[in-house]
Amino acid sequence: MSVASKVIRPEIQGMHAYAVSDATGLVKLDVMESPYRLPSELASEIGDVVSRVAMNRYPVPTAHELRALIREVMQVPKGCDVLLGNGSDECIQYITAAIAREGAVVMAPAPSFAMFAMHAFFYRLRFVGMPLREDFSLDTEVFLAAVAKEQPALIWLAYPNNPTGNAFPVADIERIIRAAPGLVVIDEAYQPFAGATFMPRLAEFENMVVMRTVSKIGMAGLRLGYVCGRPEWIGAFNKTRSPFNINVLTEAVVIKLLQNKKVLDAQAARVLEERERVRPELARMSGLTVYPSAANFLLVRVAGGKGAGTRVFDSMKSQGVLVKDFSGGPPLMENCLRLTIGTPEENRILVAALREALK
Numbered sequence: 001m002s003v004a005s006k007v008i009r010p011e012i013q014g015m016h017a018y019a020v021s022d023a024t025g026l027v028k029l030d031v032m033e034s035p036y037r038l039p040s041e042l043a044s045e046i047g048d049v050v051s052r053v054a055m056n057r058y059p060v061p062t063a064h065e066l067r068a069l070i071r072e073v074m075q076v077p078k079g080c081d082v083l084l085g086n087g088s089d090e091c092i093q094y095i096t097a098a099i100a101r102e103g104a105v106v107m108a109p110a111p112s113f114a115m116f117a118m119h120a121f122f123y124r125l126r127f128v129g130m131p132l133r134e135d136f137s138l139d140t141e142v143f144l145a146a147v148a149k150e151q152p153a154l155i156w157l158a159y160p161n162n163p164t165g166n167a168f169p170v171a172d173i174e175r176i177i178r179a180a181p182g183l184v185v186i187d188e189a190y191q192p193f194a195g196a197t198f199m200p201r202l203a204e205f206e207n208m209v210v211m212r213t214v215s216k217i218g219m220a221g222l223r224l225g226y227v228c229g230r231p232e233w234i235g236a237f238n239k240t241r242s243p244f245n246i247n248v249l250t251e252a253v254v255i256k257l258l259q260n261k262k263v264l265d266a267q268a269a270r271v272l273e274e275r276e277r278v279r280p281e282l283a284r285m286s287g288l289t290v291y292p293s294a295a296n297f298l299l300v301r302v303a304g305g306k307g308a309g310t311r312v313f314d315s316m317k318s319q320g321v322l323v324k325d326f327s328g329g330p331p332l333m334e335n336c337l338r339l340t341i342g343t344p345e346e347n348r349i350l351v352a353a354l355r356e357a358l359k
């Protein structure tokens with residue numbers, strides 16, 4: 001027996017590392033990135049900004065300039081504080097760490113974002129995934145009954161949900177927040193495509209915080225997520241944070257981009273337009289169910305028995321288009337593919353490849 005196999009937790013030895021597909025040479029529509037690069041003028045301004053960064057220095061641990069800008073640009077309510085993470089993935093880790101009392105329960109709908117369960121697992125917390133209905137709608141009564149029974153310290157609600165794309169009804173989310181004995185995190189990773197937000201309502205609910213990311217609006221490579229909420233929550237999460245988690249390049253570049261947010265907003269608007277244009281095209285294809293989406297992707301289900309979805313995925317890949325295949329993954333997702341919306345040209349290629357694959 002090697003030292004590593006004696007020392008590493010057996011459940012870690014038994015798991016697989018998070019897998020990301022190699023997209024070399026493919027139209028990349030698998031992980032909800034923005035398809036747009038920056039206009040060249042703004043890109044070279046960013047080059048100037050980067051050239052002035054003092055890379056020999058540690059970041060300012062409070063990142064106060066970036067946090068102040070986020071408050072302003074994202075309309076964070078007065079009296080609320082902001083926590084930054086190296087992607088919202090890291091915010092999920094910090095929040096989980098802060099509530100990880102012995103025996104604490106973490107709850108979320110299932111399927112939802114994989115990291116909610118993952119960090120609960122790392123911190124040895126019990127994760128309760130409450131199955132959505134077959135059409136991915138939320139069974140609120142069943143969810144509320146589970147809240148009453150399990151008394152979760154932490155509930156994650158992605159609004160809109162990933163990988164399903166739908167936004168649960170606001171009234172149902174309100175009922176869950178009111179019934180929850182602990183914290184409810186509204187994960188608004190797709191807010192720019194959803195229109196609706198819980199951000200202005202932070203003062204209304206003592207036990208709610210709002211988490212967002214800049215990943216889906218053109219800055220996935222920079223790794224920045226943030227959590228907004230009352231100081232009593234944010235102050236606690238901040239204690240679990242690595243002091244220099246936001247690197248100087250990310251801070252400088254995100255500041256420059258948020259000062260030019262109009263550019264990003266225009267890109268998001270184009271993606272949204274494309275989603276609405278592509279959706280009816282897919283809906284007309286036989287052998288395909290298209291689910292409602294308030295995000296920058298469309299979830300579809302391929303008709304047929306086991307393996308039908310993966311066959312379509314493989315065919316699309318061989319035609320040069322990478323999407324995400326959920327078969328064999330989370331519950332209810334057999335034969336489901338998640339299609340990120342790209343540029344009009346990429347979407348044309350996507351639709352043609354899907355049509356061919358379904359033949």
Ligand SMILES: *Cc1c(COP(=O)(O)O)cnc(C)c1O
Binds near residue numbers: 220223
């Ligand atoms: C993409 C995504 C995130 C994480 O994004 P980061 O790139 O880590 O900021 C968080 N929540 C949901 C629901 C997502 O889909």
